Amino acid sequence: MFPERFNAIRGLDPGVLCSLLxxxxxxxxxxxxxxxxxxxxxxxxxxxxNSTRTRLSFESATRRLGGMSLAFxxxxxxxxxxxxxxxxxxVIRQYGVDGIVVRHRSMxxxxxxxxxxxxxxxxxxxxxxxxxxxxxxxxxxxxxxxxVDFSKAGAFRNRKIMILGDLRHSRVARSNIHLxxxxxxxxxxxxxxxxxxxxxxxxxxxxxxxxxxxxxxxMDAVMTLRLQTERQNQGVIPSLPEYREFWGLTVExxxxxxxxxVILHPGPVNRGVEIDSEVADSGRxxxxxxxxxxxxxxxxxxxxxxxxxxS
Amino acid sequence: MFPERFNAIRGLDPGVLCSLLxxxxxxxxxxxxxxxxxxxxxxxxxxxxNSTRTRLSFESATRRLGGMSLAFxxxxxxxxxxxxxxxxxxVIRQYGVDGIVVRHRSMxxxxxxxxxxxxxxxxxxxxxxxxxxxxxxxxxxxxxxxxVDFSKAGAFRNRKIMILGDLRHSRVARSNIHLxxxxxxxxxxxxxxxxxxxxxxxxxxxxxxxxxxxxxxxMDAVMTLRLQTERQNQGVIPSLPEYREFWGLTVExxxxxxxxxVILHPGPVNRGVEIDSEVADSGRxxxxxxxxxxxxxxxxxxxxxxxxxxS
Amino acid sequence: MFPERFNAIRGLDPGVLCSLLxxxxxxxxxxxxxxxxxxxxxxxxxxxxNSTRTRLSFESATRRLGGMSLAFxxxxxxxxxxxxxxxxxxVIRQYGVDGIVVRHRSMxxxxxxxxxxxxxxxxxxxxxxxxxxxxxxxxxxxxxxxxVDFSKAGAFRNRKIMILGDLRHSRVARSNIHLxxxxxxxxxxxxxxxxxxxxxxxxxxxxxxxxxxxxxxxMDAVMTLRLQTERQNQGVIPSLPEYREFWGLTVExxxxxxxxxVILHPGPVNRGVEIDSEVADSGRxxxxxxxxxxxxxxxxxxxxxxxxxxS
Numbered sequence: 059m060f061p062e063r064f065n066a067i068r069g070l071d072p073g074v075l076c077s078l079l080x081x082x083x084x085x086x087x088x089x090x091x092x093x094x095x096x097x098x099x100x101x102x103x104x105x106x107x108n109s110t111r112t113r114l115s116f117e118s119a120t121r122r123l124g125g126m127s128l129a130f131x132x133x134x135x136x137x138x139x140x141x142x143x144x145x146x147x148x149v150i151r152q153y154g155v156d157g158i159v160v161r162h163r164s165m166x167x168x169x170x171x172x173x174x175x176x177x178x179x180x181x182x183x184x185x186x187x188x189x190x191x192x193x194x195x196x197x198x199x200x201x202x203x204x205x206v207d208f209s210k211a212g213a214f215r216n217r218k219i220m221i222l223g224d225l226r227h228s229r230v231a232r233s234n235i236h237l238x239x240x241x242x243x244x245x246x247x248x249x250x251x252x253x254x255x256x257x258x259x260x261x262x263x264x265x266x267x268x269x270x271x272x273x274x275x276x277m278d279a280v281m282t283l284r285l286q287t288e289r290q291n292q293g294v295i296p297s298l299p300e301y302r303e304f305w306g307l308t309v310e311x312x313x314x315x316x317x318x319x320v321i322l323h324p325g326p327v328n329r330g331v332e333i334d335s336e337v338a339d340s341g342r343x344x345x346x347x348x349x350x351x352x353x354x355x356x357x358x359x360x361x362x363x364x365x366x367x368x369s
Numbered sequence: 370m371f372p373e374r375f376n377a378i379r380g381l382d383p384g385v386l387c388s389l390l391x392x393x394x395x396x397x398x399x400x401x402x403x404x405x406x407x408x409x410x411x412x413x414x415x416x417x418x419n420s421t422r423t424r425l426s427f428e429s430a431t432r433r434l435g436g437m438s439l440a441f442x443x444x445x446x447x448x449x450x451x452x453x454x455x456x457x458x459x460v461i462r463q464y465g466v467d468g469i470v471v472r473h474r475s476m477x478x479x480x481x482x483x484x485x486x487x488x489x490x491x492x493x494x495x496x497x498x499x500x501x502x503x504x505x506x507x508x509x510x511x512x513x514x515x516x517v518d519f520s521k522a523g524a525f526r527n528r529k530i531m532i533l534g535d536l537r538h539s540r541v542a543r544s545n546i547h548l549x550x551x552x553x554x555x556x557x558x559x560x561x562x563x564x565x566x567x568x569x570x571x572x573x574x575x576x577x578x579x580x581x582x583x584x585x586x587x588m589d590a591v592m593t594l595r596l597q598t599e600r601q602n603q604g605v606i607p608s609l610p611e612y613r614e615f616w617g618l619t620v621e622x623x624x625x626x627x628x629x630x631v632i633l634h635p636g637p638v639n640r641g642v643e644i645d646s647e648v649a650d651s652g653r654x655x656x657x658x659x660x661x662x663x664x665x666x667x668x669x670x671x672x673x674x675x676x677x678x679x680s
Numbered sequence: 681m682f683p684e685r686f687n688a689i690r691g692l693d694p695g696v697l698c699s700l701l702x703x704x705x706x707x708x709x710x711x712x713x714x715x716x717x718x719x720x721x722x723x724x725x726x727x728x729x730n731s732t733r734t735r736l737s738f739e740s741a742t743r744r745l746g747g748m749s750l751a752f753x754x755x756x757x758x759x760x761x762x763x764x765x766x767x768x769x770x771v772i773r774q775y776g777v778d779g780i781v782v783r784h785r786s787m788x789x790x791x792x793x794x795x796x797x798x799x800x801x802x803x804x805x806x807x808x809x810x811x812x813x814x815x816x817x818x819x820x821x822x823x824x825x826x827x828v829d830f831s832k833a834g835a836f837r838n839r840k841i842m843i844l845g846d847l848r849h850s851r852v853a854r855s856n857i858h859l860x861x862x863x864x865x866x867x868x869x870x871x872x873x874x875x876x877x878x879x880x881x882x883x884x885x886x887x888x889x890x891x892x893x894x895x896x897x898x899m900d901a902v903m904t905l906r907l908q909t910e911r912q913n914q915g916v917i918p919s920l921p922e923y924r925e926f927w928g929l930t931v932e933x934x935x936x937x938x939x940x941x942v943i944l945h946p947g948p949v950n951r952g953v954e955i956d957s958e959v960a961d962s963g964r965x966x967x968x969x970x971x972x973x974x975x976x977x978x979x980x981x982x983x984x985x986x987x988x989x990x991s
Contacts, residue, residue, distance in 0.1 A: 110752065111771050118775040130421065140598065141637035149422050149636065152660040153429040287762065325771060326763035349774040441732065451909065452948035460733050460947060463971040464740040 060362040065168040065181040066188045067236040072211065075194075075240055078358050079208040082198045085354040085361075089122060092357065095365040096125025099156040104130045104147070104171075105182070106162045111325060111349070112182050112192075116159045119356035123365065128155060143167065144174040151175055157364035160184070178363045180356075186227050192324055193233035195355035197241060199348050200279055203320055212242035222270050222305060223283030223332055225249040225258075230324045231283060239263055246273045250305060252294040269304060275314050281322040282307045285332045298331050307333040312340070320344050371673040376479040376492040377499045378547040383522065386505075386551055389669050390519040393509045396665040396672075400433060403668065406676040407436025410467040415441045415458070415482075416493070417473045422636060422660070423493050423503075427470045430667035434676065439466060454478065455485040462486055468675035471495070489674045497538050503635055504544035506666035508552060510659050511590055514631055523553035533581050533616060534594030534643055536560040536569075541635045542594060550574055557584045561616060563605040580615060586625050592633040593618045596643045609642050618644040623651070631655050682984040687790040687803040688810040689858040694833065697816075697862055700980050701830040704820045707976040707983075711744060714979065717987040718747025721778040726752045726769070726793075727804070728784045733947060733971070734804050734814075738781045741978035745987065750777060765789065766796040773797055779986035782806070800985045802978075808849050814946055815855035817977040819863060821970050822901055825942055834864035844892050844927060845905030845954055847871040847880075852946045853905060861885055868895045872927060874916040891926060897936050903944040904929045907954045920953050929955040934962070942966050 060074070067075070085092055101120045105113050117127045130150065147158070157178040160168050165187035172179040183189040197214075206213040219238055225231045225247060232255075238245055239261060247258055248267040259266045267273055274280065285301060295301045302308065307321065312334075321333075321343045329335045338345060361367040371385070378386070396403055412431045416424050428438045441461065458469070468489040471479050476498035483490040494500040508525075517524040530549055536542045536558060543566075549556055550572060558569055559578040570577045578584055585591065596612060606612045613619065618632065623645075626632075632644075632654045640646045649656060672678040682696070689697065707714055723742045727735050739749045752772065769780070779800040782790050787809035794801040805811040819836075828835040841860055847853045847869060854877075860867055861883060869880055870889040881888045889895055896902065907923060917923045924930065929943065934956070937943075943955075943965045951957045960967060983989040 110768075114750070114772065114775050128425070140639060142640065145636070145638060145640075146421075148657060149660050150425065152657065153425050153664065325767070327767060328762055329764065346770060346774065349771050353775065439736070451950055453951065456947070456949060457732075459968060460971050461736065463968065464736050464975065465744075 060366070060368075062363060063168065063172045063179045063181075064190060064359050064363050065172070065179060065184070067190045067193050067233045067240070068188065070240075072240045075237060076208045076211070076213070078194060078355075078362065079198050079201060079213075081358040081361070082194065082351070082354045083202070083208065085357045086351070092123055092361060094124045095361045095367055096120060096123040096156075099125045099364060100128050100154055101125055101360065101364060102128050102130060102150055102155045102158045104150075104158050104160045106130075106160070106167075107183070109161055109182070112161065112352075115349070115352045116180075116182060116356055116360075119353050119360055122353070123357055123360055125156075125360070125364070128153065143170070147171055147175055151177060157360070180359055180363055183229055185229065186232070187229055188233045189229040189324075190233045190237075191352070191356050191359055192230050193237040194359065195348055195352040196230075196234055196281065196322055196324070197237050198355050199322065199344050199351045200320070202351070203344060203347075204278075214238060214241035214243035217243045217278045218246065218276055219243050219279045219281065220246040220248055220270065220273055220277045221281045221283065222248045222307065224253040224285050224289065225255050225283070226253045227286065228283050231255075234281065235261070235264070246277065248273065248305070250295060250301070253289075270311065271314075274311055275316065277315060277319055279320050279322060280307060280315065281324075282332050284324060284326065285328060287328060287331065302331055306331065307337050309334050309336050312337045312342075315342075322348060325349065371677070371679075373674060374479065374483045374490045374492075375501060375670050375674050376483070376490060376495070378501045378504050378544045378551070379499065381551075383551045386548060387519045387522070387524070389505060389666075389673065390509050390512060390524075392669040392672070393505065393662070393665045394513070394519065396668045397662070403434055403672065405435045406672050406678055407431060407434040407467075410436045410675060411439050411465055412436055412671065412675060413439045413441060413461060413466045413469045415461075415469050415471045417441075417471070417478075418494070420472055420493070423472065423663075426660070426663045427491075427493060427667055427671075430664050430671055433664070434668055434671055436467075436671070436675070439464065454481070458482055458486055462488060468671070491670055491674055494540055497540055497543070499544045500540040500635075501544045501548075502663070502667050502670055503541050504548040505670065506659055506663040507541075507545055507592065507633055507635070508548050509666050510633065510655050510662045511631070513662070514655060514658075515589075525549060525552035525554035528554045528589045529557065529587055530554050530590045530592065531557040531559055531581065531584055531588045532592045532594065533559045533618065535564040535596050535600065536566050536594070537564045538597065539594050542566075545592065546572070546575070557588065559584065559616070561606060561612070564600075581622065582625075585622055586627065588626060588630055590631050590633060591618060591626065592635075593643050595635060595637065596639060598639060598642065613642055617642065618648050620645050620647050623648045623653075626653075633659060636660065682988070682990075684985060685790065685794045685801045685803075686812060686981050686985050687794070687801060687806070689812045689815050689855045689862070690810065692862075694862045697859060698830045698833070698835070700816060700977075700984065701820050701823060701835075703980040703983070704816065704973070704976045705824070705830065707979045708973070714745055714983060716746045717983045717989055718742060718745040718778075721747045721986060722750050722776055723747055723982065723986060724750045724752060724772060724777045724780045726772075726780050726782045728782070728789075729805070731783055731804070734783065734974075737971070737974045738802075738804060738978050738982075741975050741982055744975065745979055745982055747778075747982070747986070750775065765792070769793055769797055773799060779982070802981055802985055805851055808851055808854070810855045811851040811946075812855045812859075813974070813978050813981055814852050815859040816981065817970055817974040818852075818856055818903065818944055818946070819859050820977050821944065821966050821973045822942070824973070825966060825969075826900075836860060836863035836865035839865045839900045840868065840898055841865050841901045841903065842868040842870055842892065842895055842899045843903045843905065844870045844929065846875040846907050846911065847877050847905070848875045849908065850905050853877075856903065857883070857886070868899065870895065870927070872917060872923070875911075892933065893936075896933055897938065899937060899941055901942050901944060902929060902937065903946075904954050906946060906948065907950060909950060909953065924953055928953065929959050931956050931958050934959045934964075937964075944970060947971065
């Protein structure tokens with residue numbers, strides 16, 4: 059039976075991950091067969107940190123499975139009156155909630171909520187910890203592009219993927235490192251020294267670089283991370299133009315990539331900072347495909363965690 | 370016929386109140402029988418003052434009766450462009466509204482809206498005046514706990530209930546004073562001298578105390594009120610720790626209560642101020658039961674006021 | 681076939697405008713016949729500028745045609761994280777959107793979005809450019825009041841209409857100038873010299889005045905515009921009381937109007953500034969009728985642009 063929470067890629071069995079990816083694919087090819095899985099169920103969309111894209115994606119996924127969403131808006135809530143997180147959620151669950159999708163600035167908040175409420179919980183991003191459905195949609199998008207069969211182990215064997223940018227603050231990167239290595243890919247992590255993660259080189263099949271230029275011509279995919287432009291004033295990068303020059307996915311760098319290689323970005327994009335506009339809009343960019351596939355990956359997770367659907 | 374507004378407990382016939390409480394009970398035991406009472410009807414949730422719990426409770430109650438909610442969010446509205454309240458509501462009603470649930474910082478706003486629009490109105494809290502559905506759910510929760518029959522007069526006769534805290538600013542307390550005395554309870558009101566209500570001692574069966582310690586061992590129920598922590602800077606209480614020491618429902622005070630007595634709090638709770646965490650989470654705390662029952666009490670009111678259901 | 685965007689009155693064929701007005705009338709007299717035109721369709725309500733009345737009006741119109749709304753709230757969105765407008769909308773459309781209603785502070789944003797997405801777009805107000813559904817509802821309300829037949833050309837021939845107030849910043853005025861002249865009305869535009877639009881006198885059947893007093897006794901209708909009270913501090917009007925004295929629709933000025941003449945205002949109203957309370961609430965005021973008719977005018981536009989309904 060699928061666990062009642064989906065809060066981290068780390069620690070999940072590769073078989074479970076592959077079955078979620080295979081199901082995402084079926085959700086996309088045959089959406090009509092899944093339209094009643096959440097019938098009569100209500101999912102609390104508990105976004106304490108602002109987000110439009112991820113919230114709309116989960117709400118859309120919930121609706122396509124036949125479920126209803128109950129949106130929680132932090133600004134107008136009793137959280138701002140000093141109520142504890144557990145009290146807030148225990149109050150809300152009285153309104154009839156069958157599962158919680160949670161985004162929170164604190165790492166571990168989703169597990170805390172699952173423990174405090176006993177309800178099924180899905181992590182939609184917790185601090186700099188994990189963002190597991192984003193990794194799922196990234197892997198699903200790559201697999202679809204490469205035509206792999208997720209029901210077989212090691213689907214990404216012999217694939218070289220670079221994750222480029224502010225690794226230290228990126229929950230997207232953390233979830234992807236666990237998922238992509240579980241699928242057998244060879245990972246190349248590249249960040250400014252001030253924005254890296256120590257000890258990543260100890261992982262099998264993970265290589266660490268300070269600059270992207272040496273590795274980029276060998277990659278099958280490059281995933282650029284969003285740079286929070288506030289970092290400019292925190293002494294971790296010299297300036298936005300210099301960040302672009304050394305770590306940005308510029309037109310020049312993209313030209314040095316293999317012809318059939320692809321580019322991902324979790325969005326929202328800072329055009330001209332971590333990626334050039336021409337690259338983001340080029341034929342090898344999977345950015346909009348990622349957004350589209352996000353709905354199917356989230357449908358697959360919601361079906362398991364809230365709908366208790368067997369694989 | 371039930372009146373077309375439910376804006377205050379004060380002035381309502383005890384028979385009407387008892388029939389609402391009896392119906393709340395039926396709403397809880399047999400929810401399926403009431404699922405079409407608001408079919409095709411739209412309820413405007415007009416919350417000019419921020420609130421999550423009460424708004425979600427009313428929206429949930431509306432949905433369970435088969436109705437739809439139209440949410441009004443003040444921050445993005447023309448109220449902030451200087452439009453009058455009556456103009457705003459007269460505009461909104463053109464969109465097809467069968468009733469209004471209103472929360473407003475000004476006392477009397479619900480009656481004003483009912484007069485201005487001619488629509489059925491339910492008060493969800495107006496300034497420091499009344500919060501009548503909160504009192505209803507409190508009484509329903511106590512009655513359920515005590516196994517009383519609301520169809521008989523004087524259901525709370527011989528019950529001693531203390532309301533403890535900032536009475537002066539509490540609409541919850543005002544509504545409860547009227548409802549609990551109408552049900553025949555003996556009330557003990559206890560507030561710091563700076564936060565009391567003058568002349569309450571003139572009511573029959575109402576006793577006034579400056580400190581809780583003397584009365585607490587005789588109570589069947591203690592309802593603690595939320596302290597707005599901003600009061601600390603307004604010269605009405607010495608400090609939060611001192612408030613807790615003299616008027617808080619601490620572990621020590623709770624130990625001195627009768628074994629089968631119960632504790633209520635309208636939420637959100639300031640743990641360690643007006644109530645200790647151990648007390649709020651103890652077996653005698655009805656706090657989560659209050660939230661759950663709030664939906665049924667509000668269904669009962671919506672059914673009468675908007676659904677025009679006969680008792 | 682109706683165009684896939686409705687972003688401006690200017691440039692539209694008078695026949696198209698008349699057929700929209702005639703259909704608004706049928707939407708009002710026979711609402712049941714149109715309740716499935718948007719069945720299964722989702723309309724993105726993309727309001728980057730705050731608005732309650734127009735947003736609720738479009739949401740209500742969408743619902744009455746059987747469609748669903750997806751609301752976009754700018755404050756919690758990735759627009760505030762520096763994402764471009766086109767990226768934001770391209771992301772949102774992945775969630776399944778059949779049309780966009782857009783309000784934006786920049787002129788031209790609706791056309792930009794229609795070009796960028798290829799989706800049907802309706803302008804709900806763009807900067808100081810146009811607000812075409814407002815003009816439609818204004819003309820519909822006047823025509824209903826006068827009993828005209830919109831299926832005949834020149835429905836407003838021999839009607840004299842004054843638009844009074846801050847013309848320069850008014851998208852409502854711009855849309856109405858194009859629509860009312862297309863219907864054959866004689867327009868009298870009146871604004872303080874600092875708030876006028878140059879060269880309007882070159883239009884056929886358009887007269888320009890600096891003060892309203894001379895023309896007002898001959899008008900069949902006076903449409904007063906909202907004055908943004910912030911203008912007081914921008915050096916374009918002497919003061920709010922002086923604005924009222926010279927350009928406000930006061931009780932005195934209203935008395936000098938023809939007995940059967942009527943008054944319009946797009947709302948929200950600044951009572952005592954551009955219009956006196958007694959005038960706004962008088963029998964000749966069509967203000968609430970405008971709000972009500974807004975739903976039918978928007979249903980007519982949504983049915984054409986998103987529902988692809990033939991006239």
